[in-house]
Amino acid sequence: MTGFERRKDIVNRIRNSFAPVSGKALAQAYEVSRQVIVQDIALIRASGYDIISTNRGYILNTPHTATRIFKVRHTDEELENELCSIVDLGGKIVNVMINHHVYGHMEAEMNINSRRKVMEFMEDIKSGKSSPLKNITSNYHYHTVEADNEETLDIIEEMLRKKGFLVENSEAVL
Structure with missing residues (x-):
């Protein structure tokens, strides 16, 4: 070793x-x-x-947090709603990941934990500096979300499900 x-x-x-x-x-x-x-x-x-x-x-000495990876899918118009909904419930969007059939696994750090950071991110997207990573995988992508506890992650998961953003296991796999 x-x-x-x-x-x-x-x-x-x-x-x-x-x-x-x-x-x-x-x-x-x-x-x-x-x-x-x-x-x-x-x-x-x-x-x-x-x-x-x-x-x-x-x-x-580490903060006691829980993390979960959510597979989600939504349009560009729903992006802000998704991000704000997660942070409003106490989540932090750590990253965004995709699995592309040609390029493989791609990941970008986000660290969005407030509406202010959501707005900054959205301004960067709207200004044309970049486009969402999800756009190269038919809107399918993953987020690692961090929260104070598992119960908060359960609430976030249920919200994503109710809004139709959560990709359930029976849906297409990318």
């Missing part, structure tokens, strides 16, 4: 643990010294992870 792989696994181990993970336990798990773990934690922190050292071990 390379150092990079070990550090990636350390982050996952700490993230998925319900209790702090001790440096001693990490050192034993990876068959390295405690000092190597201390250096790994420093490198992990430098890469942007907020790892906190406690007297019982390491914890990852």
Whole structure:
């Protein structure tokens, strides 16, 4: 296992643990010294992870959020309605993704979490700077949506279904 792989696994181990993970336990798990773990934690922190050292071990300070990927389909005229509906219910549109038959998987970061950001995005689209990615896949696309909890995502999913934006499993697959 390379150092990079070990550090990636350390982050996952700490993230998925319900209790702090001790440096001693990490050192034993990876068959390295405690000092190597201390250096790994420093490198992990430098890469942007907020790892906190406690007297019982390491914890990852992350906001507690839930994410879900929704497959949706709508027209250009319905785009603003879709985005505003998601943020109004407490969701953050993390990205947009498509699976094109020729070009393959394409993804773009969005990070839209307010009506103001929806309006900025819509202005960019309306100004002709770009066109929605969904337009190259007959309006089919995916959004990763983040919210405070699963219940909020359930509400967003139901809203997408009621508005006819949600692509159900029985519909065409792209």
